Amino acid sequence: MTSFRHIAVLGYGTMGAGIAQVCAQAGQLVTVLETDELRIDGGRRQLAEFLDGGVTRGKLTDEERMRVLDSVTGTTEIAYLAGVDLVIEAVSENLEVKRNVLARVAEAVGEDVVIATNTSALAVTELAASVPNPGRFAGLHFFNPAPVMKLVEVVRAVRTDKSTVDTLLEFSERIGKVAVEAKDRPGFLVNRLLMPYLNDVVQAYDDGLASAEDIDVALELGLGYPTGPLGLLDLIGLDVHEHATRNAYQATLDPQFAPPPLLSRMVAAGHLGRKSGRGFRVAEGNSE
Numbered sequence: 001m002t003s004f005r006h007i008a009v010l011g012y013g014t015m016g017a018g019i020a021q022v023c024a025q026a027g028q029l030v031t032v033l034e035t036d037e038l039r040i041d042g043g044r045r046q047l048a049e050f051l052d053g054g055v056t057r058g059k060l061t062d063e064e065r066m067r068v069l070d071s072v073t074g075t076t077e078i079a080y081l082a083g084v085d086l087v088i089e090a091v092s093e094n095l096e097v098k099r100n101v102l103a104r105v106a107e108a109v110g111e112d113v114v115i116a117t118n119t120s121a122l123a124v125t126e127l128a129a130s131v132p133n134p135g136r137f138a139g140l141h142f143f144n145p146a147p148v149m150k151l152v153e154v155v156r157a158v159r160t161d162k163s164t165v166d167t168l169l170e171f172s173e174r175i176g177k178v179a180v181e182a183k184d185r186p187g188f189l190v191n192r193l194l195m196p197y198l199n200d201v202v203q204a205y206d207d208g209l210a211s212a213e214d215i216d217v218a219l220e221l222g223l224g225y226p227t228g229p230l231g232l233l234d235l236i237g238l239d240v241h242e243h244a245t246r247n248a249y250q251a252t253l254d255p256q257f258a259p260p261p262l263l264s265r266m267v268a269a270g271h272l273g274r275k276s277g278r279g280f281r282v283a284e285g286n287s288e
């Protein structure tokens with residue numbers, strides 16, 4: 001049995017705060033690395049808000065909330081990560097930023113500590129090259145919001161050792177998640193299948209197959225999906241999906257990933273979904 005007493009999370013943003021909460025709720029000590037104190041305060045606020053919501057909804061007791069807050073410490077000092085049992089990287093989605101922090105953290109934690117990245121769109125194999133002993137490096141892809149979403153993807157890079165995959169599968173179980181294994185290909189497993197589906201729906205809508213509302217109702221009631229695809233796009237952010245599917249297209253030249261023209265036009269117009277108040281299903285709807 002691997003010991004997962006102390007976990008390092010890199011980045012105290014949306015995902016870092018959620019992952020820290022999941023680990024702390026499972027009884028682990030968590031140290032979260034950030035760039036400055038203001039961001040540590042921001043991450044802690046997010047964590048506290050999420051926990052407050054859990055208490056209000058009766059999912060969590062006040063004592064558990066306090067215990068989780070006590071188990072998570074923010075730091076700007078990489079040296080404080082020495083001695084951790086596992087590192088989960090969730091810093092900004094930027095190759096150079098990730099490479100830089102991974103190389104420095106790898107030096108601080110020692111040769112054998114498993115290091116996992118939560119990247120959604122970068123190649124895990126490329127990030128693995130930032131650390132000495134890349135056999136201990138893999139993807140551990142959480143979904144947003146991390147405390148709520150049950151699934152994680154354990155992503156095997158070209159040089160990932162089997163023991164690293166096994167460690168991450170065991171860890172996932174320990175924190176109450178269900179893990180699936182995926183190859184290091186654009187979108188891994190879930191997003192690899194989701195991106196072409198969403199692109200196809202946008203194209204069908206642009207072709208005039210049905211109204212936005214009817215498309216969503218049809219897929220919700222006809223297939224039992226909890227959310228229709230156009231409402232889902234509004235939630236994800238049209239820009240976020242456009243960026244991800246464009247990257248996948250550039251990496252593969254597979255036409256199923258090519259962003260449909262309407263999607264790109266809506267992003268260019270600032271119609272980004274819920275966050276901008278206009279999208280396929282929100283507020284005034286799209287203007288085409």
Ligand SMILES: NC(=O)c1ccc[n+]([C@@H]2O[C@H](COP(=O)([O-])OP(=O)(O)OC[C@H]3O[C@@H](n4cnc5c(N)ncnc54)[C@H](O)[C@@H]3O)[C@@H](O)[C@H]2O)c1
Pocket residue numbers: 010011012013014015016033034035039089090091092093094097101118119120121141142143144
């Ligand atoms: N948001 C999502 O829905 C989602 C879902 C799954 C995976 N991801 C992935 O998770 C990662 C983080 O995404 P996010 O949405 O939490 O981003 P975010 O912008 O909310 O948070 C990133 C945090 O990283 C910090 N950071 C940047 N450089 C750092 C450094 N050198 N050391 C320490 N901290 C540093 C930033 O200050 C910021 O607080 C990305 O790789 C993203 O692809 C995001």
